[in-house]
Amino acid sequence: MQVDVAIVGAGAGGLAVASSLKKQQPKLSVAVFDPADVHYYQPGWTLVGSGVMDLEKTVRPMDSVIPKHLSWVQEAVTEFHPDSDFLTLANGEDVSYKILVVAPGLRVDYDAIPGLSDTLGQNGVSCNYRYDLAPYSWECIQNLKQGKAIFTQPPMPIKCAGAPQKALYLAADYWRSQGVLPDIDIQFRNAGGVLFGVSEFVPILQSYMDRYGADLHFNSNLIHVDGPRQIATFRVTDSEGQTHEVEEAFDYLHAVPPQVAPDFVKNSPLANEAGWLDVNPDTLQHSTYKNIFGCGDVISAPNAKTAAAIRKQAPVVARNIRQYLEHDTPDHLYDGYGSCPLTVERGKVVMAEFGYGGKLLPTIQGLDPTVPRSIWWAVKAKYLIPMYFDLMLKGREILAVPQRAKTPDS
Ligand SMILES: Cc1cc2nc3c(=O)[nH]c(=O)nc-3n(C[C@H](O)[C@H](O)[C@H](O)COP(=O)(O)OP(=O)(O)OC[C@H]3O[C@@H](n4cnc5c(N)ncnc54)[C@H](O)[C@@H]3O)c2cc1C
Known part of the structure; x- marks a missing residue:
């Protein structure tokens, strides 16, 4: 041919x-x-x-x-x-x-995290990066009334770098609407060192993490999942560069694997x-x-x-x-240019639009891009x-x- x-x-x-x-x-x-x-x-x-x-x-x-x-x-x-x-x-x-x-x-490398592939879609372990699993995320979110929910983010680069935290905001907002948020311990465990790569958007995102009572853990990389026992293991790097492993029990785990x-x-x-x-x-x-x-x-x-x-x-x-x-x-x-519509709550989006070097490139000039807006939703x-x-x-x-x-x- x-x-x-x-x-x-x-x-x-x-x-x-x-x-x-x-x-x-x-x-x-x-x-x-x-x-x-x-x-x-x-x-x-x-x-x-x-x-x-x-x-x-x-x-x-x-x-x-x-x-x-x-x-x-x-x-x-x-x-x-x-x-x-x-x-x-x-x-x-x-x-x-x-x-x-x-x-x-x-390629989303599910097998890079031992134990993950075997348990995805059961034991409260899901990932919005797969078509067949996104409905299971919603099922888990609706079923959780108390306990611990962990949302993970792998090392960069990944597609839609905001997606791991978007999953958190919308879950937490749902739990808030159901009155169960105080009974759910939320963690965001990020293999990287910042909440978002473009600094202008960090304060507003941090304020939503605070509103939802989410604990942020940086330099905390998911390395193993034991689905039946509902335990996730993280490799944590401290400020001196020392690493150690931390085991966390969970009731819901939204796990995002590395991407290659x-x-x-x-x-x-x-x-x-x-x-x-x-x-x-x-x-x-x-x-x-x-x-x-x-x-x-x-x-x-x-x-x-x-x-x-x-x-x-x-x-x-x-x-x-x-x-x-x-x-x-x-x-x-x-x-x-790339854009990440950050769904910080149901009905509101922070539209992060930026180019090389984190330069802000808003499509609509004159609108502060860091403000959550219903029009962007x-x-x-x-x-x-x-x-x-x-x-x-x-x-x-x-x-x-x-x-x-x-x-x-x-
Ligand atoms: C959960 C999630 C949320 C996201 N949210 C956003 C968002 O809010 N905004 C946004 O802009 N983007 C978002 N994205 C990212 C966006 O979907 C991707 O960046 C985009 O789809 C990438 O397009 P692509 O063509 O590079 O790859 P894909 O759309 O993945 O397409 C690749 C194609 O290549 C084919 N292929 C693979 N291997 C071969 C082969 N060997 N030979 C021939 N064909 C092959 C595949 O079958 C597939 O059809 C999100 C992605 C995910 C998973």
């Missing part, structure tokens, strides 16, 4: 790039490779896990989301051969390309040392192979791994591919789904036209 553009992954990144590209250059032959039967709207799982959204709204058959003008090959990609411009599929077939876009997302690049990327010539797709963070072009571009959670750029980031990345990739094919230097720039709970499926995945680039590099004499 031979195509102009081969796209690995028909998730948020792969489809957004494919659609933007087809709008830019309708005559290109574009094929998307993905073995999955369904496409997930993952940002909805935080709301499913807190009883706000129906699970069915977060999944659609893959053939219903792939635009008709794209060809979809329902096969996994297993190997890259970037020196010879072809890739290999799971069925053994080779595919030659002029341009390759790598967008297979990341998919193995077929990590073990390929396309990866950086940490395993992520090695791209230029501005142009999203591969650092070594100039006819390869990346989009979404798999890339090495230090942005917040979110669907919101993809809304801005896909137009950059589509335009830079066009420039590359026209023998021009790709100069459309991604500013590192409406956006998160109602309007982001149609924006995702009907705009972003269809190449309608709303508020996302990229800047270009300035030439030296401009």
